[in-house]
Amino acid sequence: MKYISILAVCLLALSVNAKNVHEQIHLALGTDETEMVVTWTTVHAISDACHVEFGLHHEKLTNTTKAATTHFKHDGANFYTHRSLLTGLKPATKYFYRVGSKHTGFSTVYAFKTLQKGGKFLPKFAIYGDLGYQNEQSIPYLKQDVEKEMYDVIFHVGDMAYDLHERHGEQGNDFMRSIEKVAARVPYMTCPGNHENHGNFTHYDARFSMISDRHAPQHNAPLAHRLNNHFHSMDVGPAHIIMFSTEFYTYTKYGWDQIARQYHWLEQDLKRAHSNRAERPWIIVMGHKPMYCLGKGDHECNQETTERPFTRRGIHMHKDTNSPLKYGLEDLFYKYGVDIQFYGHEHLYGRLLPLYNFTIMSGSKEAPYTDPKGPVHIVTGSAGNREIHSHFFPHPKSFVMDHHLDYGYTRLTFVDTHHIRLEQTSDDKSSLIIVDANKTTWKQIEAKKAEILKHEQNLIQSNIHQYELQQLDENELMIDQRNISSKSKFFDDEIANINNQESSIQLEDAKLQNLVHNLFFDEVAEKSYLEQLINANYSLNHFRELIIKKQLIEMKRYNKSMEKIENERKYLQKLELKEKGFMKMLFNTIPKY
Ligand SMILES: *[C@@H]1O[C@H](CO)[C@@H](O)[C@H](O)[C@H]1NC(C)=O
Numbered sequence: 001m002k003y004i005s006i007l008a009v010c011l012l013a014l015s016v017n018a019k020n021v022h023e024q025i026h027l028a029l030g031t032d033e034t035e036m037v038v039t040w041t042t043v044h045a046i047s048d049a050c051h052v053e054f055g056l057h058h059e060k061l062t063n064t065t066k067a068a069t070t071h072f073k074h075d076g077a078n079f080y081t082h083r084s085l086l087t088g089l090k091p092a093t094k095y096f097y098r099v100g101s102k103h104t105g106f107s108t109v110y111a112f113k114t115l116q117k118g119g120k121f122l123p124k125f126a127i128y129g130d131l132g133y134q135n136e137q138s139i140p141y142l143k144q145d146v147e148k149e150m151y152d153v154i155f156h157v158g159d160m161a162y163d164l165h166e167r168h169g170e171q172g173n174d175f176m177r178s179i180e181k182v183a184a185r186v187p188y189m190t191c192p193g194n195h196e197n198h199g200n201f202t203h204y205d206a207r208f209s210m211i212s213d214r215h216a217p218q219h220n221a222p223l224a225h226r227l228n229n230h231f232h233s234m235d236v237g238p239a240h241i242i243m244f245s246t247e248f249y250t251y252t253k254y255g256w257d258q259i260a261r262q263y264h265w266l267e268q269d270l271k272r273a274h275s276n277r278a279e280r281p282w283i284i285v286m287g288h289k290p291m292y293c294l295g296k297g298d299h300e301c302n303q304e305t306t307e308r309p310f311t312r313r314g315i316h317m318h319k320d321t322n323s324p325l326k327y328g329l330e331d332l333f334y335k336y337g338v339d340i341q342f343y344g345h346e347h348l349y350g351r352l353l354p355l356y357n358f359t360i361m362s363g364s365k366e367a368p369y370t371d372p373k374g375p376v377h378i379v380t381g382s383a384g385n386r387e388i389h390s391h392f393f394p395h396p397k398s399f400v401m402d403h404h405l406d407y408g409y410t411r412l413t414f415v416d417t418h419h420i421r422l423e424q425t426s427d428d429k430s431s432l433i434i435v436d437a438n439k440t441t442w443k444q445i446e447a448k449k450a451e452i453l454k455h456e457q458n459l460i461q462s463n464i465h466q467y468e469l470q471q472l473d474e475n476e477l478m479i480d481q482r483n484i485s486s487k488s489k490f491f492d493d494e495i496a497n498i499n500n501q502e503s504s505i506q507l508e509d510a511k512l513q514n515l516v517h518n519l520f521f522d523e524v525a526e527k528s529y530l531e532q533l534i535n536a537n538y539s540l541n542h543f544r545e546l547i548i549k550k551q552l553i554e555m556k557r558y559n560k561s562m563e564k565i566e567n568e569r570k571y572l573q574k575l576e577l578k579e580k581g582f583m584k585m586l587f588n589t590i591p592k593y
């Protein structure tokens with residue numbers, strides 16, 4: 001008995017072990033929709049070749065792609081990164097895959113979906129910064145969303161593990177294990193934050209695999225030579241998305257030339273994207289530190305003006321204060337009509353009005369995000385992390401449209417190629433969407449929607465009644481025309497019926513009441529004619545005329561009300577979309593400045 005139980009324990013340990021040899025699996029977009037990068041870690045060397053097995057069916061992972069392995073050894077951290085580029089995939093197709101090697105076994109099977117081709121595809125994203133291994137508030141909700149296949153791509157705008165290098169890299173291992181639930185199923189795109197700066201961002205570079213040459217792919221070069229985890233860009237549906245490093249401006253101890261290198265790359269990339277607006281009308285940039293800040297306690301941010309001068313206006317290269325400011329990003333992004341800028345760093349959610357050089361550039365006062373004249377800045381750095389929340393400046397600037405301290409993340413949906421919907425979820429409120437709805441207005445919208453629905457239902461009922469009337473009509477016509485009194489009663493009832501309906505569809509809302517009033521205004525003359533007819537004695541012809549007249553009135557009333565209801569609906573939809581942070585963007589011509 002003793003032997004058996006020890007053996008059983010050993011077997012169990014072995015099987016658990018074997019399953020976890022290949023771990024921390026995460027995806028990144030390949031060159032285009034026909035590729036996917038799979039990256040994973042082993043904490044030990046693997047003696048035989050590592051590869052990805054994949055295929056269209058869970059049971060038939062018949063295709064194989066080899067992985068390239070790099071050994072990372074840096075101040076106590078010691079692990080192996082395996083990277084594999086899957087190619088020749090069909091767009092918009094679900095693939096199953098697992099990673100591993102013959103001798104050491106394979107991971108569990110995951111699935112991902114490749115992107116659709118071209119600019120007509122309407123993708124959905126999750127975007128956030130500042131997640132961390134401790135207090136990783138958003139992970140359970142992201143996992144839920146991903147299981148429902150809600151996203152095509154997830155963007156993490158810096159500050160990953162707090163920090164990847166800590167505990168000899170164990171913090172990094174733990175974070176990457178945690179995010180695997182999400183990142184092994186959806187491409188997980190990144191740029192660095194200040195918490196990745198340790199050792200010139202080496203831990204960060206050892207973990208991620210962002211392809212940098214999508215516009216001119218070097219298909220024959222080894223994957224490792226094609227990566228740049230600091231700045232890179234991609235086309236997804238109607239958007240060109242750029243992820244870049246704000247950290248070059250802070251960690252100049254690692255070199256000044258990378259500020260210039262990135263700036264020139266950004267300019268070329270923006271130029272290219274801008275000339276491709278017909279296919280991809282949106283340009284979205286993502287970085288870690290916002291140009292305009294909302295929170296206290298950041299010495300890099302001017303507490304008076306709430307700007308981060310060196311990314312916004314530029315930097316004195318080599319700390320030479322006699323030299324002009326260079327490589328400021330606000331002018332560059334404005335020049336090429338960047339539509340939205342997403343940032344993290346501040347542990348909060350904040351959305352600014354369209355803004356350039358401290359000037360509000362709203363589309364209009366009522367709908368600031370419809371055809372704005374400048375970029376919209378959004379800070380979404382509240383996914384979790386052990387440093388907890390930031391504190392807002394006590395008096396937000398006039399261009400701060402909305403701000404919240406809840407933990408959560410941003411969802412971006414393309415409604416069509418020119419409309420984006422933004423939502424902010426709150427982890428604190430179990431994933432409830434807290435933004436961009438103005439709750440008061442929202443309640444009013446909901447009440448109005450209910451009213452309109454009721455109005456419509458009443459009308460539809462009256463239409464059914466009208467149909468019955470038509471049936472009756474034929475029967476009534478059979479009745480002896482001399483039976484006037486009973487016919488008179490019939491019409492009295494009908495008139496009463498109309499009046500009843502009329503009062504039942506009277507709405508409390510003044511505007512709609514007005515509408516109903518106007519609606520009947522035209523009919524007053526016809527109604528009195530109707531009454532005259534009833535009071536008089538009439539022939540069968542009069543009777544028919546009366547019925548037809550009545551039906552016409554009913555129908556006209558019905559049509560008019562329906563039309564008005566449609567208009568009310570459209571108006572409400574507009575209001576609703578505006579309240580949800582709906583944006584219509586046609587900010588795609590080079591502005592003069
Ligand atoms: C998978 O393998 C099959 C059979 O060899 C091949 O026809 C197909 O092109 C492969 N698919 C990919 C995506 O490599």
Ligand SMILES: *[C@@H]1O[C@H](CO)[C@@H](O)[C@H](O)[C@H]1NC(C)=O
Pocket residue numbers: 200253254255258
């Ligand atoms: C830091 O890394 C970058 C590449 O990401 C490199 O260009 C730079 O020279 C490095 N700096 C130092 C000080 O090693």
Ligand SMILES: *[C@@H]1O[C@H](CO)[C@@H](O)[C@H](O)[C@H]1NC(C)=O
Pocket residue numbers: 331357593
């Ligand atoms: C930005 O605003 C400042 C202060 O109002 C002004 O001096 C500067 O010329 C403006 N820059 C541009 C590019 O318009």
Ligand SMILES: *[C@@H]1O[C@H](CO)[C@@H](O)[C@H](O)[C@H]1NC(C)=O
Pocket residue numbers: 438439440441
């Ligand atoms: C929300 O809407 C209400 C009513 O429309 C308005 O009074 C209030 O100022 C709005 N709040 C914000 C934060 O916009």
Ligand SMILES: *[C@@H]1O[C@H](CO)[C@@H](O)[C@H](O)[C@H]1NC(C)=O
Pocket residue numbers: 479480483486
């Ligand atoms: C008059 O109409 C009523 C109700 O439709 C009916 O009950 C009655 O029999 C009719 N009388 C004559 C004389 O046709």
Ligand SMILES: *[C@@H]1O[C@H](CO)[C@@H](O)[C@H](O)[C@H]1NC(C)=O
Pocket residue numbers: 484535536537
């Ligand atoms: C209508 O006809 C009835 C009898 O058929 C008669 O009693 C009544 O006076 C007439 N009314 C008028 C306004 O002519």
Ligand SMILES: *[C@@H]1O[C@H](CO)[C@@H](O)[C@H](O)[C@H]1NC(C)=O
Pocket residue numbers: 552555556559
């Ligand atoms: C009511 O609308 C229907 C369908 O749009 C149309 O055919 C009909 O002529 C309209 N009736 C009146 C009285 O306006």
